[in-house]
């Protein structure tokens with residue numbers, strides 16, 4: 001499902017892809033997996049990769065800021081979600097960001113969480129898979145070449161920082177698991193299981209005020225990303241937000257309780273390879289899926305929520321402490337600066353933050369939407385070629 005007006009494009013053939021690869025991501029196997037799994041499939045699909053290996057944090061962001069993009073048909077990130085966050089924000093720092101964001105971005109799972117890759121696999125209607133199978137599925141979606149639009153969320157902090165985020169913003173339990181488990185990254189996805197158990201053992205309560213603009217039909221769709229002050233080259237204006245020093249507008253809701261175990265605003269279906277947090281989320285649904293867990297939940301109940309999230313059934317538990325609200329914008333004002341926040345899995349100092357969705361701000365590969373059987377066209381020649389070589393069942 002996509003709201004009306006989604007625009008599709010197809011990668012040209014031959015296709016030139018810049019592949020940004022973090023050799024340290026996840027268990028450190030991204031480069032080996034690229035050569036073993038990805039490269040042969042790209043060759044069959046007439047996609048020529050040029051590999052750029054990142055050497056340090058912010059390397060990909062700097063490259064995207066200055067790169068001559070005209071030589072590439074697509075930008076591929078073979079890493080975790082953190083490197084794509086750098087790529088998106090590097091592109092948004094360019095004076096020609098509007099043009100730059102038309103370049104299709106692709107994620108191939110090489111990290112430990114791989115939430116966007118798992119989401120794209122889910123939107124394609126594929127079975128839940130992980131590791132090499134997820135990599136094969138995502139590479140195959142890239143090889144087919146269809147791309148469409150994806151929403152981004154603009155996040156602003158009290159200290160004046162602004163980020164563009166494609167996955168989620170977290171505070172409390174999930175953010176702590178994400179950051180505290182960094183030291184176990186060699187374990188791959190298992191780092192989150194270990195981190196969850198450790199954070200459960202010392203379950204904390206976080207104090208602050210949470211407000212949001214609900215995404216009901218009366219609030220309309222996601223606002224189009226118009227430049228600030230209508231000036232060409234200016235970043236998209238956050239038309240739903242008022243400055244952090246002012247009270248939220250009257251159309252917003254304020255959560256009456258101010259003690260939380262966790263706040264997580266997610267805009268994709270998956271929080272990690274094995275965590276289906278927002279089953280209804282889609283690439284361009286114009287929605288932020290705001291989840292919060294109020295203080296008072298027992299350790300056992302919280303563990304049950306995370307176990308059920310593996311199948312996306314956590315909301316069916318009827319847990320009175322767990323809340324889910326589809327919103328267009330939110331504000332979080334933590335009391336105090338202790339602790340950590342995350343944007344797309346990357347750490348952020350704890351301070352007041354607000355964000356709003358910007359509809360269809362970038363492009364991303366997507367499997368062909370399924371048509372009723374009578375309209376189903378024959379498979380394209382590429383699919384036949386890949387099937388012949390055994391890449392496609």
Ligand SMILES: Nc1ncnc2c1ncn2[C@@H]1O[C@H](COP(=O)(O)OP(=O)(O)OP(=O)(O)O)[C@@H](O)[C@H]1O
Nearest residue numbers: 025026054055056057079080081082111112113114
């Ligand atoms: N060569 C490098 N050495 C160390 N850090 C790097 C290097 N290249 C990039 N980075 C940094 O590592 C961060 C995390 O990488 P990434 O998200 O790709 O992997 P991950 O943390 O294993 O995956 P996930 O986000 O799925 O958990 C990136 O934000 C980037 O700043």
